[in-house]
Amino acid sequence: ANSLNTTTFYTNYRLFLPNNDIKFKVSGNYVVKVYNEDRPKDIVFTACFSIVEPKVNVAATVSSNTDIDVNKEHQQIGFEIVHPNYEITAPQSDLKVQIYQNNRYDNMVKNIQPLTIAKDRIIYQFNRDLIFEAGNEYRRIEFLSNKYNGMGVQRIQFHRPYYHIDLYQDRVRSDKPYLYDQDQNGQYVIRSSQVEDPDTEADYYIVHFSLASKPIVNGNIHISGNLFNNVLNENSRMEYNEDARQYEKSVLLKQGTYNYQYLFVPDGQQKGETAPVEGNFSQTSNEYRIMVYHRPFGSKFDKLIAVKRINFPE
Structure with a gap:
């Protein structure tokens, strides 16, 4: 649809998925590439999204009482994956967990290992990699x-x-x-x-x-x-x-x-720091997102089996 009564002319595109031509067969990460019809290699932009098939539950908490400081500049997340009806044979190698703060990619946490593996629970606690700068309100x-x-x-x-x-x-x-x-x-x-x-x-x-x-x-x-x-x-x-x-x-x-x-x-880094301009305050409200991927032995792709969002303070 073309713009109407605007000083800047543009065309607005809308795409619904799934549709009559496209159905999703598996869960996981996807990307839509938009390109010039005459030049397929000329990518105009890409849009990324994920499809989840809920197989497990995630219970999470966020605290300003961290392994670095208490009620000062950081927030620490802890969580456990509860899977009484879903088999995870080797959590250390088969699971991939990613944690985002306010949808930021630069300080995203991955490649973490669980603290405890029980019969139907996989616990991620007291991990210094799960400590985030608290930042400030946007x-x-x-x-x-x-x-x-x-x-x-x-x-x-x-x-x-x-x-x-x-x-x-x-x-x-x-x-x-x-x-x-x-x-x-x-x-x-x-x-x-x-x-x-x-x-x-x-x-x-x-x-x-x-x-x-x-x-x-x-x-x-x-x-x-x-x-x-x-x-x-x-x-x-x-x-x-x-x-x-x-x-x-x-x-x-x-x-x-x-x-x-x-x-x-x-210089030479990709991770942004809030301290120099915005400051870090443990009271800051933040949203954390936990994404759990599973690739069983012999599989060729990572299934997205859980997405959990938690706000601090709750």
Whole structure:
């Protein structure tokens, strides 16, 4: 469907799976590749998703009382896989468990071994690999119209062919006290005021982010959140403006409500750190996702047999 009454013309595509042509035979991870019809090797974008077949139960807890500190800067997750009616012969080799914090890929935990293996329970506890930086609440912005400034918006201007959104300058929070905010842990929602279908009637704006800070050496600052699919690469990396003494990034975004945070990525590494800009506070609300894959002996693929989400605090 083509866009309607927008300054930026676009086409919105929607694909339903399964459909009359495609049925899923097995669980696990999938990827949809979208390419130019005349140039199959020219991949426009990819979309990743997973299909789960629930075979086991997962019981999990998150605590700020960790093996590193108590109620300070970290959160530790512990869980057990309960499988009274499903056979797992060799958990150490047949199971693959992945743990995500707020859908981030850079600090995803994998290749962990259980602490205890009982008859119908596999227990993962007191593992230092399951300790995460607590971080801080995500920053929030909202721009639903070009008629008024939304949350976090300083000004709206039109420079052909786009509307431009200047956000209020962000500041480092690592040296500030923790302040609760009801965020959505990095997610976004496409919305626009006074329209019936945001998929085709919401407009695209160029949004200008800025972070007041001295240059942080030996690394880069990235904007993290679902707006960049939680991938830390050149698309999310900010540039430093010496004259303005701030990090800057301009992003083409569709109208809506967005969560984001600033991560520092040291040179030569791929894992982002919250401490330099956002700070770490044990009270921070975070969502954790546990994905359990099983490849029995002789099988050729990993079945996704459980997905568990848990919020801290519950």
